[in-house]
Amino acid sequence: MITALVGNPNTGKTSLFNHLTGSYEYVGNWSGVTVEKKIGRLKEIKGDLIDLPGVYSLYPFSKDESVVIQFFLNETFENIINIVDASQLERNLQLTVQLLEFGSPVIIGLNMIDVAERRGIHINAATLSRKLGLPVVPITARSGKGCHELTQQLTSINGVKGNIPNIQYGDAIELGITKITEILKEKELNLPTRWLALQVLEGNPDARIYIEQWVSKDSVQKIIDFVEREVKEKTSFSSASRLIFEKRRIWIDEVIQDSINTQSEQKKNWT
Ligand code: GDP
Ligand code: K
Ligand code: MG
Numbered sequence: 001m002i003t004a005l006v007g008n009p010n011t012g013k014t015s016l017f018n019h020l021t022g023s024y025e026y027v028g029n030w031s032g033v034t035v036e037k038k039i040g041r042l043k044e045i046k047g048d049l050i051d052l053p054g055v056y057s058l059y060p061f062s063k064d065e066s067v068v069i070q071f072f073l074n075e076t077f078e079n080i081i082n083i084v085d086a087s088q089l090e091r092n093l094q095l096t097v098q099l100l101e102f103g104s105p106v107i108i109g110l111n112m113i114d115v116a117e118r119r120g121i122h123i124n125a126a127t128l129s130r131k132l133g134l135p136v137v138p139i140t141a142r143s144g145k146g147c148h149e150l151t152q153q154l155t156s157i158n159g160v161k162g163n164i165p166n167i168q169y170g171d172a173i174e175l176g177i178t179k180i181t182e183i184l185k186e187k188e189l190n191l192p193t194r195w196l197a198l199q200v201l202e203g204n205p206d207a208r209i210y211i212e213q214w215v216s217k218d219s220v221q222k223i224i225d226f227v228e229r230e231v232k233e234k235t236s237f238s239s240a241s242r243l244i245f246e247k248r249r250i251w252i253d254e255v256i257q258d259s260i261n262t263q264s265e266q267k268k269n270w271t
Contacts, residue, residue: 001045001078002050002076003042003049003080003154004049004050005017005051005080005083006052006068006081006099007085008092012139012142013054013141016081016083016139016144016147017038017040017049020042021040022040030053030070033063034064035053039051043151045154052067052068052071055068056091057098058095058199058207060206066206069204069207072102073191077104079154080105080107082095082099083108083111083141084096084108084110085111085115086113086115087119088112089259089260090252093255094248096108100132100134100163101164101165101198102192103195105161106162107135107137107150107153107157108129108134108137109139110128122260122261127258128256128259131254131256134157134163135153135156165251170235171234172234172240173231173240173243176224176226177197179223184214202240203239228240
């Protein structure tokens with residue numbers, strides 16, 4: 001069983017990795033970059049954990065960041081631990097949506113709870129879990145608190161189908177997804193087509209190069225041009241990627257609405 005550890009930069013991934021794994025195998029660098037590739041053996045159960053570079057999106061903004069999308073495109077793994085910064089939930093969940101769309105089982109390790117609490121942000125992990133349809137485990141990556149629960153949840157989600165968010169991206173994007181699905185049909189890609197199509201329409205260059213191994217650059221370009229034109233003409237957005245980001249943001253807002261208690265609401269209770 002291979003589990004990928006994914007999250008935004010500085011959310012506590014490496015701290016958690018060190019607590020969850022005993023020995024760690026140094027396996028050199030990810031191909032093409034200087035980022036160290038770390039695979040660790042889980043302490044409590046049989047399985048390996050892979051520490052990936054921190055990213056805000058699967059869209060790579062640097063060569064180092066492309067390690068993550070390349071991992072999703074080319075490597076085999078079973079589960080994802082998504083470490084999320086509780087003090088910046090809305091921003092962190094933009095990545096989570098993309099992980100969920102991939103379709104592998106995901107567990108959220110909710111970290112930086114102390115930072116969130118100091119800012120008056122209180123998150124109800126149970127509500128968040130119910131809304132997202134996946135386990136949310138409060139952790140303290142620095143001390144290793146919550147590691148046992150996280151490992152237990154890993155056992156329970158292994159082999160279970162991931163819960164894909166029901167986000168409708170509007171006619172232009174949905175038509176683009178259909179067209180990409182159409183040209184990829186019968187290519188026997190081992191990847192979820194809707195996820196891949198969305199990555200391509202968002203402009204992810206690695207995803208695009210990936211599908212161009214199977215279909216002509218021309219056919220991909222035609223679909224992208226069509227979608228961009230439709231978005232500009234028929235929506236208030238200037239690009240497909242902005243529209244996709246906004247649709248996800250609306251979905252995230254809905255998800256976190258009931259899961260977050262801010263200081264102002266707390267104050268109400270005190271008076
Ligand atoms: P990575 O960049 O995601 O691998 O994150 P690191 O594990 O390197 O952690 C980034 C920083 O956050 C380090 O200084 C950690 O000590 C700190 N950190 C990790 N977990 C927590 C936590 O729960 N609360 C606080 N306040 N800091 C934490
Ligand atoms: K770091
Ligand atoms: Mg790290």
